[in-house]
Amino acid sequence: xxxGKQLKEGVITNNPVLVQILGMCPTLAVSTSLFNGxxxxxxxxxxxxxxxxxxxxxxxxxxxxxxxAAFIVIIAGFVTCIDLLLKxxxxxxxxxxxxxxxxxxVNCIILGRAEAFAYKNGPVVSALDGLTQxxxxxVALTILSAAREFIGAGKFxxxxxxxxxxFRIVLGGADGIQVxxxxxxxxxxxxxxxxxxSLGIFIAVVTFLLRKSEEKAAKKEATK
Amino acid sequence: xSGEAVKKEKVQLDPKYLLKLAGILTVIxxxxxxxLGVVNGVTADRIAELQAQKQxxxxxxxxxxxxxxxxxxxxxxxxxxxxxxxxxxxEAIFAASTGGYAIEVTPTGFNGRLNVIVGxxxxxxxxxxxxxxxxxxxxxxxxxxxNKPNKNGVGVLDQFTGRSAFGGSLFTVxxxxxxxxxxxxxxxxxxxxTRGVNAASLVAEQLG
Numbered sequence: 001x002x003x004g005k006q007l008k009e010g011v012i013t014n015n016p017v018l019v020q021i022l023g024m025c026p027t028l029a030v031s032t033s034l035f036n037g038x039x040x041x042x043x044x045x046x047x048x049x050x051x052x053x054x055x056x057x058x059x060x061x062x063x064x065x066x067x068x069a070a071f072i073v074i075i076a077g078f079v080t081c082i083d084l085l086l087k088x089x090x091x092x093x094x095x096x097x098x099x100x101x102x103x104x105x106v107n108c109i110i111l112g113r114a115e116a117f118a119y120k121n122g123p124v125v126s127a128l129d130g131l132t133q134x135x136x137x138x139v140a141l142t143i144l145s146a147a148r149e150f151i152g153a154g155k156f157x158x159x160x161x162x163x164x165x166x167f168r169i170v171l172g173g174a175d176g177i178q179v180x181x182x183x184x185x186x187x188x189x190x191x192x193x194x195x196x197x198s199l200g201i202f203i204a205v206v207t208f209l210l211r212k213s214e215e216k217a218a219k220k221e222a223t224k
Numbered sequence: 225x226s227g228e229a230v231k232k233e234k235v236q237l238d239p240k241y242l243l244k245l246a247g248i249l250t251v252i253x254x255x256x257x258x259x260l261g262v263v264n265g266v267t268a269d270r271i272a273e274l275q276a277q278k279q280x281x282x283x284x285x286x287x288x289x290x291x292x293x294x295x296x297x298x299x300x301x302x303x304x305x306x307x308x309x310x311x312x313x314x315e316a317i318f319a320a321s322t323g324g325y326a327i328e329v330t331p332t333g334f335n336g337r338l339n340v341i342v343g344x345x346x347x348x349x350x351x352x353x354x355x356x357x358x359x360x361x362x363x364x365x366x367x368x369x370x371n372k373p374n375k376n377g378v379g380v381l382d383q384f385t386g387r388s389a390f391g392g393s394l395f396t397v398x399x400x401x402x403x404x405x406x407x408x409x410x411x412x413x414x415x416x417x418t419r420g421v422n423a424a425s426l427v428a429e430q431l432g
Contacts, residue, residue: 058252066245070252077256081263088267091274098359191361 003128010132016109017140018206023109027141028195030100035159037145039093043082045134048110050078052118052130059119071114079104109137148198152190154180283326286343286352292318304430305423312423324351327424333416335359342424348390350421353381365413374405380414389425
């Protein structure tokens with residue numbers, strides 16, 4: 001399996017959020033600003049790469065009967081490391097994501113990839129699988145966050161882009177760029193119910209496009 | 225068929241096999257724990273320092289330039305703070321060198337607890353309010369933490385400043401003799417802040 005194919009699978013055809021419908025809890029909960037979405041994506045990707053590599057290395061040692069318990073211990077270990085490191089070095093992100101950092105432990109993308117991929121494949125491909133699936137998660141989360149932020153509050157780049165004193169990239173606390181006039185946004189979208197709505201629409205659009213391209217490919221195949 | 229099932233059962237209950245399972249899990253846990261110990265050792269000091277800095281910054285907002293000494297939070301004071309509403313949550317008390325107290329309370333808002341530091345000066349007036357952390361709804365409850373003006377054009381946090389809730393005249397939202405006004409849409413968050421200020425006032429009055 002080459003990297004390009006894995007990347008395409010992770011980001012588009014087998015996207016963890018949009019196609020496998022995994023990791024819904026963090027997706028719905030933190031996709032409220034660009035900063036949160038991007039931050040959660042990167043944290044989950046780091047955990048996913050580490051846990052995939054370790055589980056892949058230990059796949060011949062971990063007995064089948066207790067594999068889930070072993071996976072959870074390994075994943076929880078990495079999540080706690082990330083949590084502590086964020087608290088110490090990126091406190092803004094740690095505050096903004098709050099309890100959703102420790103909750104990466106139960107992100108089913110990570111356990112799902114451990115079970116479906118890393119436990120059956122070598123460490124290098126598993127690392128790449130972690131990276132590509134992580135990128136897929138991050139891309140989906142970032143797009144959803146940006147869309148919700150724009151529709152809900154008329155803003156772009158909340159927490160990340162500060163324009164109050166010239167254009168600056170900061171970590172946390174920034175208000176973002178007010179694209180639409182204040183008060184124009186449909187604030188329902190930034191709330192949990194709006195999260196379900198926007199995620200549903202996002203998944204529907206992606207599924208529609210994927211199916212269309214599949215049909216096109218099938219037609220091409222048929223005319224050959 | 226049934227013989228096979230019995231055989232399987234026996235394999236599962238083989239003590240050697242069970243010990244092996246437990247052993248491997250224990251080793252994995254031990255390695256993970258060791259790793260966490262190392263990471264914790266690297267980060268613990270920095271995390272504590274950042275938290276202290278943050279608390280200090282919030283304290284400086286309510287009493288600029290003052291120095292703070294912690295005061296013991298007794299069960300009596302916690303009960304007193306919870307007298308009006310059990311969910312006011314008294315966390316910490318600091319006596320300011322300039323007189324008065326900075327009191328950290330954690331009232332329940334729309335999405336869980338807020339962490340608020342309320343400054344009460346020696347006369348019992350509110351000196352300032354600092355929202356340290358919260359998880360209120362973006363664009364609605366967050367506006368309270370940003371001190372957005374209410375319908376009277378006064379910042380929702382600023383409206384407490386210089387007023388007192390001593391002598392039983394607790395603040396009430398949108399009605400009553402010691403009235404504060406919520407910003408529209410964020411009544412629950414405003415009420416949470418008000419509960420926190422009331423609890424802090426009760427505690428400060430008790431401490432004298």
